[in-house]
Amino acid sequence: MTQTILITGVGKRVGLYLATHLTNEGYQVIGTYRTLRPELQQLEALGVQLYCCDFYQSEQTEQLIANIKQSYSSLRAIIHNASDWLPDADDANPLATIEQMMRIHASTPYAINQALTPLLHHNASPFADIIHITDYVVDKGSKKHAAYAASKAALHSLTLSFAAKLAPKIKVNSIAPAMLMFNLDDDDNYKQKALKKALIQQEGGEAEALKAVKYLLDSQYMTGQSLKIDGGRHLV
Numbered sequence: 001m002t003q004t005i006l007i008t009g010v011g012k013r014v015g016l017y018l019a020t021h022l023t024n025e026g027y028q029v030i031g032t033y034r035t036l037r038p039e040l041q042q043l044e045a046l047g048v049q050l051y052c053c054d055f056y057q058s059e060q061t062e063q064l065i066a067n068i069k070q071s072y073s074s075l076r077a078i079i080h081n082a083s084d085w086l087p088d089a090d091d092a093n094p095l096a097t098i099e100q101m102m103r104i105h106a107s108t109p110y111a112i113n114q115a116l117t118p119l120l121h122h123n124a125s126p127f128a129d130i131i132h133i134t135d136y137v138v139d140k141g142s143k144k145h146a147a148y149a150a151s152k153a154a155l156h157s158l159t160l161s162f163a164a165k166l167a168p169k170i171k172v173n174s175i176a177p178a179m180l181m182f183n184l185d186d187d188d189n190y191k192q193k194a195l196k197k198a199l200i201q202q203e204g205g206e207a208e209a210l211k212a213v214k215y216l217l218d219s220q221y222m223t224g225q226s227l228k229i230d231g232g233r234h235l236v
């Protein structure tokens, strides 16, 4: 029986990697995207079911939920990967920044989890999973991304609440990366400074995220926890 996994934000980088490799491992992946990219055609060719959804538009989120409830009777897992890394810098509109951060990192996962819990319960496996991809900054905050960090901390709080509420059938955990992948516009000076913040001075890479996801899917005893893939940054 094919097991279905919903992943948000599959259009690039970590989300694209997770959708590709979990599909190759035999899962049926439902992927959401916001921006049309050539890589999405590769996912479609693999059999990933794609849904376009901008989570900043509530009606699109509500439509996504309705479409999934109409098309699927069960889910093996939900992976909340979609994210915007907005800086606080010269915040012309601070209310908009914090509202956007809370929308993508807390309100959307909350609404999707609430609505799709019955599909997770319906899953034939002994366990189902909700995985929230948070961030190392949940424990420390961020001078330059305070709204982002607060919203990721809210997401981890949802991990704790949903873990308690949905046990034992549904496990709920966070994955908290630090320096996973640089962005194309990161210059060498930024990269050197960022790498020095950890004990293991290299990018973790998207494969680390997949390993963490696979551990959580395979676990029969971990819930309400956070897998911190941070290169030892907390000890520097």
Ligand SMILES: NC(=O)C1=CN([C@@H]2O[C@H](COP(=O)(O)OP(=O)(O)OC[C@H]3O[C@@H](n4cnc5c(N)ncnc54)[C@H](OP(=O)(O)O)[C@@H]3O)[C@@H](O)[C@H]2O)C=CC1
Binding pocket: 008, 009, 010, 011, 012, 013, 014, 015, 033, 034, 035, 036, 053, 054, 055, 056, 080, 081, 082, 083, 084, 085, 104, 133, 134, 135, 136, 176, 177, 178, 179, 180, 181, 182
């Ligand atoms: N990269 C890193 O070093 C780190 C990453 N993380 C976390 O890991 C996860 C993956 O990181 P990474 O791949 O770098 O993330 P990216 O920022 O590269 O991609 C995030 C994805 O989220 C989607 N997204 C953003 N805003 C919206 C929205 N309003 N509606 C729908 N989709 C949206 C984007 O969609 P689209 O492109 O289609 O617009 C994109 O596909 C994220 O949760 C991130 O916060 C945490 C710590 C470090």
Ligand SMILES: Nc1nc2c(c(=O)[nH]1)N=C([C@H](O)[C@@H](O)CO)CN2
Binding pocket: 082, 083, 084, 085, 135, 177, 178, 179, 180, 181, 182, 183, 194
């Ligand atoms: N949605 C995103 N979140 C984050 C990103 C990113 O590119 N997209 N990048 C980081 C940084 O790598 C940071 O961890 C460096 O210290 C954080 N979150």
